[in-house]
Amino acid sequence: MKIKTVAVLGAGAVGSYVIWGLSRRKDIRLGVLAEGKRAEKLKKGCTINGEVYHPEVWTPQEAKGVDLLIVSLKYGALPGAMDSIRQVTGENTTVMSLMNGVDSEKLISDEIGASHVIYSVIKVASHKEENGYCFNPETTIGIIFGEPCAPYDSERVQAIEALFADTGLHYRSTEYIREEIWSKFRLNVCNNLPQAILGAGVGCYQDSVHMKAISDGLRRELEAIAAAKGIAISKAAASSGHGSAVPPSARYSTLQDLDAGRHTEIDMFSGALVRMGRELGIPTPYNEYTYHMIKALEEKNDGKFDYSKEDGEITCSR
Structure with a gap:
């Protein structure tokens, strides 16, 4: 299993960390999900730590069947985004929620099936300034992820580790993700x-x-x-x-x-x-x-x- 396509739903403080890191991977397609005015704005680029990044901008229909969907929304936006998550999720799509709280994985699983969802958490002190989002890459703890039950060293855990390697993202997998x-x-x-x-x-x-x-x-x-x-x-x-x-x-x-x-x-x-x-x-x-x-x-x-x-x-x- 190799991850070749990644879609990010939510290009705010958390999504910016993902975009910053995965933009270094030239062997994958990286896109952000958006429609309408939001899409037009994102097509101008995402300013992160003073640099402008240009991930692709996809509608949910265009992103259908991506290998990995990373959900990095504010909690209140999740109910309204469920239709987009359903549209994007294909037979082999893995969904990673980097949202705060303890129940986003369950809420998403109830919509698309638990087999698509890998559990995760992110710790990044990212904040918005006039020229975009900023964070300190060195002091950021980063992304922690894992399977909620055995086998913990699954094929998709290994695929995500390979995806994040050499990107500047801080990450680790664990069997104690809950x-x-x-x-x-x-x-x-x-x-x-x-x-x-x-x-x-x-x-x-x-x-x-x-x-x-x-x-x-x-x-x-x-x-x-x-x-x-x-x-x-x-x-x-x-x-x-x-x-x-x-x-x-x-x-x-x-x-x-x-x-x-x-x-x-x-x-x-x-x-x-x-x-x-x-x-x-x-x-x-x-x-x-x-x-x-x-x-x-x-x-x-x-x-x-x-x-x-x-x-x-x-x-x-x-």
Whole structure:
């Protein structure tokens, strides 16, 4: 098995890392999936670390039957992309989801069949600037992938390893991919979310016992749910317990979304944990509070609490 065609669905922060690396492979066809105005924009190129890359731009119909489809969307965009994923997936297509959270593989499997899906997770501190997406290739942990069950050294695992070799991408395969996914999930919930509510850089966890207490509360709830599901996070590699090296001022994806006035992926993080906690009978007060706080911040960004246009003035006295 040799991978000769790769399609990327989602050319944002995560997709840019893949495009950056695989553009070095001159023996494959690399394309991004897009239609309409999005396609016209991508045909002008993708600016990554100050350099413009020109992957092919394919419609889902044109990409039908590619060897590997890499899904790197925001969580909220996945339901609307399912039709495209179905159209692209051919008899021998492998689908790799590099989305956050712990359930994108199941959601995609429910649409196209589990036999097409290989489990994976990515850790890259990529961010958008005026001239495109930027990341540090050296400090990026990269892509971790594997089969959810034996044989772990499958033909397609070997094919993906061969595809990623000599590209600059950091990667490794593992037989503990579920644990690796939950390990990153823990990082996102415990480090991503409290920072977003506070609106401060990640240094807040070192500098405030109160921020650490919130992070620890979220972690305890997550680990209790993982244990109830038979997920032994401790089996994940030691490096998976840490993100890519970032300065104290770094702002993770949830805070970046709020800064930009976008809706976040909170439904995939605390929202999912609250739902799983209810199903398992495990209380999740920290995650419930965090979920509602970030939803309220989204509403604030949407202008729901803009009372400046109200007529009249209320004077309070006592």
